Amino acid sequence: MTSAATTLKGQPLDRPALDSMLRRRMFYTPSFEIYGGVAGLYDYGPPGCSLQANIIDVWRKHFVLEEDMLEVDCSVLTPHDVLKTSGHVDKFADWMCKDPKNGEILRADHFVEEVLETRLKGDKEARGQKIEEKEEDPKKKKRKGKGAVEAVKLDDAVVQEYEEILAKIDNYNGQELGELIKKYDLKNAATGVQPSPPVAFNLMFQTAIGPSSNTPGYLRPETAQGQFLNFAKLLEYNQQQMPFASASIGRSYRNEISPRAGLLRVREFLMAEIEHFVDPQGGKKHPRFEEVKDVELVLLNRETQLSGKTHVEKVSIGKAVANGTVDNETLGYFLARIHLFLKKIGVDQSKIRFRQHMANEMAHYAADCWDAELFTSYGWVECVGCADRSAYDLSVHAAKTGAPLIVRERLPEPITIEEYQVELDKKKFGPHFKKDGKAVEAALLATTQCDREELSKTLESADSITVKVEGVGNGEVTVPKELITVAKRKRTENVREFTPNVIEPSFGIGRILYALMEHCYWSRASEGGDEARGVLSFPPTVSPTKVLIVPLSSNEEFRPFCRKLSQKLRKMGISSRIDDSSATIGKRYSRNDELGTPLGITIDFQTVKDQTITLRDRDSTKQVRADEDKIIEAIQAMVDGSKSWKDIEAELPVFSGQEVELPTRE
Template sequence: MSSVKEIKEAKKAVAFNRESLESVLKRRFFYAPAFELYGGVSGLYDYGPPGCAFQANVVDTWRKHFILEEDMLEVDCTMLTPYEVLKTSGHVDKFSDWMCKDPKTGEIFRADHLVEEVLESRLKGDQEARGLLKNANSEAEANAEKKKRKKKVKEIKVVKLDEKVAKEYEEVLAKIDGYSGQELGELMVKYDIRNPATNGELEAPRAFNLMFETAIGPSGQLKGYLRPETAQGQFLNFNKLLEFNNGKTPFASASIGKSFRNEISPRSGLLRVREFLMAEIEHFVDPENKAHPRFDEIKNISLKFLPREVQQSGSTVPIETTIGKAVASGMIDNQTLGYFIARIYLFLIKIGVDEDRLRFRQHMANEMAHYAADCWDAELQTSYGWIECVGCADRSAYDLSVHSKKTGEKLVVRQKLETPIEVTKWEIEVNKKLFGPKFRKDAPKVEAYLTNLDQQELASKAKELKETGKITFKVAGIDGEIELDDKFLTLERKTRTEHVREFTPNVIEPSFGIGRIIYSVLEHSFWCRPEDSARAVMSFTPAVAPTKVLLVPLSNNKELQPIVSKMSKSLRKQQIPFKVDDSGVSIGKRYARNDELGTPFGITIDFDSVKDESVTLRERDSTRQVRGSLDDIIKAVKEITYDGIPWDEATKNLTPFVSQSTD
């Protein structure tokens, strides 16, 4: 195979088989169930040597692509989070999925996944039935085969669906991410969805909070959780980050680390687990100006979009358009959100995602958080269907606002105005002489609550004070309702000249599930050679491949060892990861087992190498080979791996080599 087209055709020649992939991943220890000797625990996995290296390379590429290229501020925050933080952020009350239980067996299901799987299964059975009916009626078929097919049709005839029902199923599946718990329950009743194993009836869906609860400290009195995301640490450090950035906005922080979610029904390997690696960005931007200075660099990139209007119509056919047009039309809310969607796309392609199996799906109205202005998911198609791997949301000013209100600490940007402006707004003043005696130690809490009310809340309180002569409210940590009249405070609209504009920035948040991305790339990279379907290949891009080079001495002859040692020393010096395989099996077998590990290059050392210090370089996918000096070969490997130079260009000064014995 010499051309890109030939390699693409070869990759498609043998149909993808998930069992074959899983066999390779298990045998070569990319990852495995944790605690397997003790029977394992669902949703927990250990990474082996190639899996660790692959994950580290993906993270390294992510860090360079985002943190370094975008000049982001990286932080590493604690995984233990106090109750109050996650109560304020809304996770305690709202971070839930819908679960339903079989009262007889005690088995638990995640409601949306159950509905999805059952309807997909029925549709698949319907398609199979229609296909068999068509074939059974074909005059070209032999009579014996006809009888066999007709018998099979009778066996599965019960799953054949009415066309109207089949269409309904497809519409439900297109909108599956947007249903509430009540709506999921109604779907289960309407379509008679039961326990697939026992056919037993299930209870109505109810909310299940996904966070792992823990106690911080020996007393057990400080309640906490293992963090469900890395974002909160970035929000709480906003003032420090702003100061580090010399008070300038926009700017972005980033964090890479473990998060934890107590999944209802972990499944699909790395796609739904209880402990996983996240990489998250919080880009802080002026709410009045969400343009991006580098938008022109990406505006002509064309992507496949699945906007909410298309989903609501019951369709899953994406719209293909450029980022520039998507923002200009209002399909994507603003330039900064569009810019990050494009950068997400470029990152995924860089690490080996198949472009034909990537789309961006917009959140449905009732799926999106109430505070979000817009949200898109980068979804990757696998044998498990379309999988959400990256979320990119405009979270408005919600996070900084709620933490500021709770703590009384301002999380704002102060921007000096070139021209002073007159601003009329509500202001509140408290009578501190009366506050102290009335509230004693709670006085600071009450005052902080009042002074952190926003303009809309102050207007409401002013109206209440005018109409009733008092205001009533509750403050967290103080029992009962507080009642104050105009002796304790004044509420007035005042006009002032301001030289500084103070605002709470909005947040654009790209959030990456590294494990899901890794699994998707594993599927997208896996194929079998057409000439021998037992020969599996992992076509990792050189940048993320666990090992870059396999050194293969032709034999164990001692004459070859000095060249092997010299080559190894040179590769170490250039920091190119490599392995030496000097086992007694044939070179073809040695290359084949490293193709399974995704090693992009092989270097063969033979007896001509002893004479002139030349070696042969093999490319994994095409199996093409070239020959040259040690230095020239290492230079080519380095250029392809780390500089992104194509094979043909990097090897143009090397000599093509043909051998009948290596593959």
């Protein structure tokens, strides 16, 4: 098991202190709080909104701009038929069980984890082993006040069984989770009762579109489907050029069974998703893979997990693709780009790993999938998923609607193809099937060559064939022999048609934002030394406010300088705040260190004399002094990421003066 998350000073993270600070400074707050709140719903305050907007801005530049992606903004309301076709209506579910005594609803995999981890803790206590204080994973979070750890020694074989189960918990289906609950007699700590067998619970919010409620629909659980449905238009916009990628940023909704862990498990959240459409022929190569092949990632593959272990391997993405750990170059390219993005926004590089999905936890559409997981005080948390969705989505939507969601590529030399073709008597076919004609035709045209060979043989001796057509009658339709011909034909092709495969990086912005706040949080003594003051060491590129402007005192001579500097910075697109309160300058800086403001300008009497100002670094509290133009130039360089504080300190004269010395970041 992983050790506890720590502050930047090497101390255990004080999560209650961090949460208190984040809510006090209004990074986020429970929605509808004065009405008692609703679990899993949160509002962002001014600094939270700004931090989120800055993360999205970096994301757009890193992916949409640099990769020349096509951004779309699609509807949240989604008709039932779309999500039925995509598989979400039938398969987008988690396993839940119910305590028969108090009616509490439990997510089955989280329940199993919680009880087994509690028993392992009790075993360690009974053996007199030191228990590492590990905060709870959101999947494994222990509910407060529901029983203390009991010191009970377990057999070594049982301990090994428990550890192996926990290592591959995401691979169990509902039946297997139910068997684990019975086999190990797992009981709810609140009641001492074993919960009912797990049942599937669909996570989508259902609604009705229109006043007559004739059009059932859902709030989208992801932004991906809108991108797939617009594929043909995007391909045309891109002048038929492949490969290409679309991107979308927007709200998604999932009716979580038991949301806990603050921003990490919520019912409404912001997603940023990419759909990279690639030709499956040629091994899914990526033209820019050479640029990232030496990027090293920490990988936890599925074989390791299935063996009951959680050992990781640090390896270059080039090597991981070459040895088959990562399936193809395009998937590997995006894993590396995800890693570089997380590094750019300030994620602690010692607290990131990429975990491969096991078979049963794999999304219904995925051929391979890796999660970028970030370590927090709640444990390892999935923040980015990167899936190879193969050709699933485009294929099923094309089969359902008859829309040609394909790519046509002109061949350098014509080729002759012999294949079974379906030919319909259109004059009779339409009147015979009436309103169902389009669906039946689409089902026939979607048949494979093997299907058509069987249909051809059937028609030789029968008067009709039967074909499966979803949504028509009982799902099967009889087609009379006189309406259809299925025969082998030769044709010359000048154009190759194919359905693209899709590589999808999917980012949970709220989870990334929270993990970043934990990774950037530390504390130091306040000005008086009687209490610790929180500091959020956000990189200047994503910090909510970039510059704090502080007049040394309330002297009227300082005001024009403050206003002029603030206006100049804002015109450059650099956010700033003026704090001219009566508090000491040290306290004013400390208050803004809690907001993550990386830079501070002090206006003093020397400024009035020679127009020079000081620039303070949040983390070291060191200062430099120069004229206004040089200081603004330094701020601009730090905000755009081209220079660090060390660079500025080497270029400009060091200054020591007004501020009371504070302990610095180690």
